[in-house]
Amino acid sequence: MNWDIVIGIETHVQLTTNTKIFSGASTAFGKPPNENACLVSLAYPGTLPVLNREVVKKAIRFGLAVDAQIAKKSIFARKNYFYPDLPKGYQISQFELPIVNHGFLNINIKNQEKKIRILRAHLEEDAGKSVHGIHDNATGIDLNRAGTPLLEIVTEPDMSSAEEAIEYARKLHNLVQWIGICDGNMQEGSFRCDVNVSVKPKGSEKLGTRREIKNLNSFRYMQQAIDYEVNWQIEQLEDGNEIIQSTVLFNPDNGETRAMRSKEEANDYRYFPDPDLLPLEVTEKDISEISESLGELPVDAISKLKNNFSLNDSDADLIASDKATYDYYLNLIGYDLDPKITANWVLGYLFAKMKEMELNIHQIPISSDQFSLLIKRIMDKTISNNAAKKIFDLLWEDSNKNVDQLIEELGLTQVSDSSSIVPMIEEVLANNQQMIDQYRSGKDKAFNALVGQVMKISKGKANPGQVSDLLKEKLKEF
Amino acid sequence: MSITQKDIxxxxxxxxxxxxxxxxxxxxxxxxxxxxxxxxxxxxxxxSIEPMSHALDISQPLREDTQTEFSNKDRYLELGPDSNEDYFIVPRVIE
Amino acid sequence: MKNHLTLKQLQNGLQNKDYSSVELTNYYIDQINKYNNSVNAFITVDYEKSLAQAKLADEQLKLNKSSDLTGIPIAQKDIFCADGWRTTCGSKMLDNFISPYDSKVVELFNQSGAINLGKTNMDEFAMGSSNETSFYGNVKNPWNLDCVPGGSSGGSAAAVSSGMAPAATATDTGGSIRQPASLCGLTGLKPTYGLVSRYGMIAFASSLDQAGPIAKTSEDCAMMLNVMAGHDHRDSTSIKRDKLNYLDNLNDSIKGKTIGIPKEFFNSDLDEDVKKVLDRVIDEYKLLGVNFKEISLENSHLSIPVYYVIAPAEASSNLSRYDGVRYGYRASDYQDIENMYLKTREEGFGDEVKRRILVGTYVLSAGYYDAYYLKAQKIRRLIATDFKKSFSECDLILAPSSPSTAFKIGEKKEDPVSMYMQDMYTISTNLAGLPAISAPAGFINNMPIGFQLIGNYFSESTILNFVHEYQKQTGWHQEYPEVR
Known part of the structure; x- marks a missing residue:
């Protein structure tokens, strides 16, 4: 039988704020255990929550970025359950009336745009951390994370493959960083996905029973977990077994998913409006102020790259895959550079080098002045692409070096005057009759070999384009 | 309606x-x-009646995003029934 | 020193240097040593701490840098967290809990220069109307030691009534200030919800809890409220309003004003003797030129059912934090985390608290939420609307404070529902969030009983004014028991 895969994603996005959602304790990551656990985080008797303004602003920012409705009035509720790292015995979360409703995010799959609907995004507080095996048979509770603001973004079950799910997650990951609401650090848990997976017979209207894979914090794991889960569910159904709705964990060590013990019994969370918090009201004015500060979004950036700079789809997508790269690119273009050559350099040699050195775009040792100058020298044909790579490497090692000086020192100036190149061509043609014959009989390869010979004689300094043009002319007369 | 053994x-x-x-x-x-x-x-x-969660018809006040609470963890950990190396300790939890 | 001085008299005594704060504090310490064994009004006293505060207060008094309550010892209900003080909320769960912080109310009293005289006994987590649910044993009514003082603020009421403290803080979720004030012959004010900060006040039912004073007179309540009221940014439900001086309007004429008489409270269910007392109150107010008018609070009979859904629901959630992980009691013998929770909460909570947690859990659980919790929230609105209508017809509403005088210890302990009926006249104002006072109205068989005046939102000044005018004409509030 053929199967349809149905996937929905709930993403927990930690909002970047100085302090927690309901108290003035720091949210700094990596502190010693319980350093950021204040009276409210510890749920001391008598303590009360007060909402952080910044958290509300960031939720609205997100809502506007996905064309969602911002609720004029939203409500915080209590979700009641016991867990040692949940200090109050309830989590404050938005239940019936969330702040963000009905938005969408477009993804590109095989050059086709697909709309993923976002059902809602609601504010809530993160729990603390349970550290297992502190000593024999003991779990340690660290409440530093308790009360860190989260925006939980919930999609409709609109994705039908692991590929789509990951593309959505990447797009969302880019967006939340782009609009400045999340640092996107997946290792630190700033962006965690719960993926709901179900399968159904191809074309069937009725949805299958879903299982929720909890807490995926890397795209690779997400891929592995969905692949495993889909296969597992199909196998179960083909063997005549039923899928039981459950929460599962992914084990990266063996690439498998397994049902969680603690969630085996269906919980009854007894949601009710939190009497310690009043209805959150948002005015048109609040919304329009945030809207004005939102600026260009990834989707605008991509169309600008395509329309104004004539980049192709895939280059535009890559340049706009994060805000830092996009800003970096725009900054370079500002030096009056050719957009296409610049895109090739950024996405090609620069990215490869960054990957090799494990650096991000903010850590590039070459100044924009020098990098743009280097690209200018390619544009004005002073140096060849290969020569430019040499210079780039030298600049990377010593940021005090200067492009023009290096060109001169290393004698890399490209020979572009025909009076120097023509004698070289003539020399090559005189010595390679066989290749000329091959060229005439229609073999393109022979032409490239001839160009290579000329370049060799020029010690790589001849302008390859010019060599090629001049060679074509000479071959006509020869 | 009466509470059953199962309910309890x-x-x-x-x-x-x-x-x-x-x-x-x-x-x-x-x-x-x-x-x-x-x-x-x-x-x-x-x-047709709106439920009433709060006595007063006012909206949620908002706090500025500045740190007002600073670590006092030695005192807090001391109040814990069982604490060790900066953690509150509970019996091992199995997920 | 004369017994039973009011705050106003103590303020004068201190400012005239008739005695120092240290002397005054020592006087109350003596009273506590004399009476607390029989009355059991205090859970924790710390004379060293109290006297250290008194010394500082004396310096302020010397420098004439004092405010109204500087140097005056005040008893704090053990529901208010006080830095360095054991704060138990009447529960074994918090028996070893030394609060690391001050509640807003305690902070305000400290700032005013008042002395923290100790922490008063109360029903466990304020759940009760007789003080019999306290882990620290029941408080006895100073008027008759075989009787309850009311609850949950029974310790605060008994401390003031027996002369161990001149005034005390208290809290009221369904009548916990007014009913004990009524049963102990005192004046107790529950302010408008949101007037006094709940920060650091251990939560029972968050949407109903409100702190207020129990004192001897309306004037003393005004002095206490002057300290307690005010906006607090750490409590989202705290109201931003200009601060009033509640002493300013105490002596305004009430001539020509109207008090509403809700027919639903003055029906055949009302105890004959209580009715007689209230009729006399009406006559006394008439002498002051006040008009009376019958009004209707037609849904008031539903306030007990509604309350016993909403309060347990909120409590079941508020009390989930007592899990033996971060502070407070933890069972000594357990196999795993689940077992630790089950035993910690079985052993740490008393029967009434457990009962309310179970009821609250039930009414919020899947399948019952709409029929109970949501329904209760809707009827709550009907109850509040009744009041709103009534206040277009009258300035204040008169009601009984309690259905009877103090009952015998143990009499209702095994019957929760009959105990809940103690709050039948007080609960509706909590549901609506309105201010109300109970003040001494007289005696039935030598036991005191109060009358209740309910006002519109933020009408505390008017309420205090009405009672002050009454107390200028009558002497019920000047009667004190002789504790034996």
Whole structure:
């Protein structure tokens, strides 16, 4: 039988704020255990929550970025359950009336745009951390994370493959960083996905029973977990077994998913409006102020790259895959550079080098002045692409070096005057009759070999384009 | 409506309060009395009435995003029934 | 020193240097040593701490840098967290809990220069109307030691009534200030919800809890409220309003004003003797030129059912934090985390608290939420609307404070529902969030009983004014028991 895969994603996005959602304790990551656990985080008797303004602003920012409705009035509720790292015995979360409703995010799959609907995004507080095996048979509770603001973004079950799910997650990951609401650090848990997976017979209207894979914090794991889960569910159904709705964990060590013990019994969370918090009201004015500060979004950036700079789809997508790269690119273009050559350099040699050195775009040792100058020298044909790579490497090692000086020192100036190149061509043609014959009989390869010979004689300094043009002319007369 | 043995087992589990078998009958009897009292509400037609969660019709105030709480963890950890190396300690939790 | 001085008299005594704060504090310490064994009004006293505060207060008094309550010892209900003080909320769960912080109310009293005289006994987590649910044993009514003082603020009321403290803080979720004030012959004010900060006040039912004073007179309540009221940014439900001086309007004429008489409270269910007392109150107010008018609070009979859904629901959630992980009691013998929770909460909570947690869990659980919790929230609105209508017809509403005088210890302990009926006249104002006072109205068989005046939102000044005018004409508030 053929199967349809149905996937929905709930993403927990930690909002970047100085302090927690309901108290003035720091949210700094990596502190010693319980350093950021204040009276409210510890749920001391008598303590009360007060909402952080910044958290509300960031939720609205997100809502506007996905064309969602911002609720004029939203409500915080209590979700009641016991867990040692949940200090109050309830989590404050938005239940019936969330702040963000009905938005969408477009993804590109095989050059086709697909709309993923976002059902809602609601504010809530993160729990603390349970550290297992502190000593024999003991779990340690660290409440530093308790009360860190989260925006939980919930999609409709609109994705039908692991590929789509990951593309959505990447797009969302880019967006939340782009609009400045999340640092996107997946290792630190700033962006965690719960993926709901179900399968159904191809074309069937009725949805299958879903299982929720909890807490995926890397795209690779997400891929592995969905692949495993889909296969597992199909196998179960083909063997005549039923899928039981459950929460599962992914084990990266063996690439498998397994049902969680603690969630085996269906919980009854007894949601009710939190009497310690009043209805959150948002005015048109609040919304329009945030809207004005939102600026260009990834989707605008991509169309600008395509329309104004004539980049192709895939280059535009890559340049706009994060805000830092996009800003970096725009900054370079500002030096009056050719957009296409610049895109090739950024996405090609620069990215490869960054990957090799494990650096991000903010850590590039070459100044924009020098990098743009280097690209200018390619544009004005002073140096060849290969020569430019040499210079780039030298600049990377010593940021005090200067492009023009290096060109001169290393004698890399490209020979572009025909009076120097023509004698070289003539020399090559005189010595390679066989290749000329091959060229005439229609073999393109022979032409490239001839160009290579000329370049060799020029010690790589001849302008390859010019060599090629001049060679074509000479071959006509020869 | 009256509380069953099954109900009481579920409530005990949700509220995390152990109820000894020998006390169950009495607990049920008293809870039934309270339910009877509150069931007087069921006579009222409340179809078109907005629920009231708060006495006053005001909206949530917002706090500026500045740090006002600073670590006092030695004092807090000391109040814990069991703490060790900066952690509060509980029996091993299995996920 | 004369017994039973009011705050106003103590303020004068201190400012005239008739005695120092240290002397005054020592006087109350003596009273506590004399009476607390029989009355059991205090859970925790710390004379060293109290006297250290008194010394500082004396310096302020010397420098004439004092405010109204500087140097005056005040008893704090053990529901208010006080830095360095054991704060138990009447529960074994918090028996070893030394609060690391001050509640807003305690902070305000400290700032005013008042002395923290100790922490008063109360029903466990404020759940009760007789003080019999306290882990620290029941408080006895100073008027008759075989009787309850009311609850949950029974310790605060008994401390003031017996002369161990001149005034005390208290809290009221369904009548916990007014009913004990009525049963102990005192004046107790529950302010408008949101007027006094709940920060650091251990939560029972968050949407109903409100702190207020129990004192001897309306004037003393005004002095206490002057300290307690005010906006607090740490409590989202705290109201931003200009601060009033509640002493300013105490002596305004009430001539020509109207008090509403809700027919639902003055029906055949009302105890004959209580009715007689209230009729006399009406006559006394008439002498002051006040008009009376019958009004209707037609849904008031539903306030007990509604309350016993909403309060337990909120409590079941508020009390989930007592899990033995971060502070407070933890069972000594357990096999795993689940077992630790079950036993900690079985052993740490008393029967009434457990009962309410179970009821609250039930009414919020899947399948019952709409029929109970949501329904209760809707009827709550009907109850509040009744009041709103009534206040277009009258300035204040008169009601009984309690259905009877103090009952015998143990009399209602095994019957929760009959105990809940103690709050039948007080609960509706909590549901609506309105201010109300109970003040001494007289005696039935030598036991005191109060009358209740309910006002519109933020009408505390008017309420205090009405009672002050009454107390200028009558002497019920000047009667004190002789504790034996």
């Amino acid at each position: 087992a579920k409530l005990s589990k949700l509220a995390k309060i152990n109820i000894n078998d020998k006390d169950k009958e009495l607990v049920i009897k008293k809870l039934d009395g309270i339910l009877e009292l509150i069931n007087a509400m069921q006579m009222v037609d409340t179809k």
